[in-house]
Amino acid sequence: MVRSSSSHLAAAAETRKTRLRLWLNLLRTTRSVENALREEMRLSYDQTLPRFEILATLERSENGLRMSALSEQLLVSNGNVTGIVERLVQDGLVERLPVPGDKRATLVRLTHKGEAVFAEMADVHERWVNDLLGSVAPENAQSLIDVLTKVRKRLQDD
Numbered sequence: 108m109v110r111s112s113s114s115h116l117a118a119a120a121e122t123r124k125t126r127l128r129l130w131l132n133l134l135r136t137t138r139s140v141e142n143a144l145r146e147e148m149r150l151s152y153d154q155t156l157p158r159f160e161i162l163a164t165l166e167r168s169e170n171g172l173r174m175s176a177l178s179e180q181l182l183v184s185n186g187n188v189t190g191i192v193e194r195l196v197q198d199g200l201v202e203r204l205p206v207p208g209d210k211r212a213t214l215v216r217l218t219h220k221g222e223a224v225f226a227e228m229a230d231v232h233e234r235w236v237n238d239l240l241g242s243v244a245p246e247n248a249q250s251l252i253d254v255l256t257k258v259r260k261r262l263q264d265d
Contacts (some may be wrong), residue, residue, distance in 0.1 A: 129191050140239050147235050152228055159232065162217065162225040165201060171216025173206060200224055 130227040141156065148154050164180050165171060174192070178185045192215055200221035206212035217225065240248065 108246065114227060129260065140229055140236075144232070144235060148228075148232070151213060151231065155191075157187075159225075161188065161191055162200065162221060165215060165217045165226050166222070166229070168216070171204070171214045174213050174215060177215055182212070202233065 132250065143155050147158055148156055160181060161177065164177060172180070174185055174188060177190045179194075192201060192203070196203060199218055201215055202218050204214040204216070206214050243251070
């Protein structure tokens with residue numbers, strides 16, 4: 108009985124260590140990919156990833172988003188989004204509009220120029236990601252997506 112309990116504890120400890128190594132590997136890989144994308148975006152478009160993420164979020168919203176909803180979807184504070192949106196407005200890529208009936212709210216949406224610029228950037232971004240993750244076979248990519256989705260759902264349920 109002692110051996111069984113001891114081997115069970117050893118197996119549990121090894122599982123914890125393996126999951127820790129997985130987390131560290133995910134973190135390092137994510138940072139490496141993100142750094143490569145950040146550099147490509149800077150060199151090719153003189154843009155930042157946060158600006159690209161705001162454009163991508165707005166592109167998925169037909170009528171634009173309130174600043175609060177934009178912050179919520181990006182999982183960042185309103186303060187972080189405000190400065191980036193201001194620069195995107197200055198570049199003519201997005202516009203801010205008042206929300207009828209709510210003087211404190213602002214709607215943000217892509218301009219026609221923003222739609223065109225984002226469409227080109229998104230296409231190139233997709234190719235960069237494909238190249239960076241080219242060593243992952245399509246079936247393995249789908250398996251990883253499935254596993255990571257389960258992890259995210261479990262965290263959301265807790």
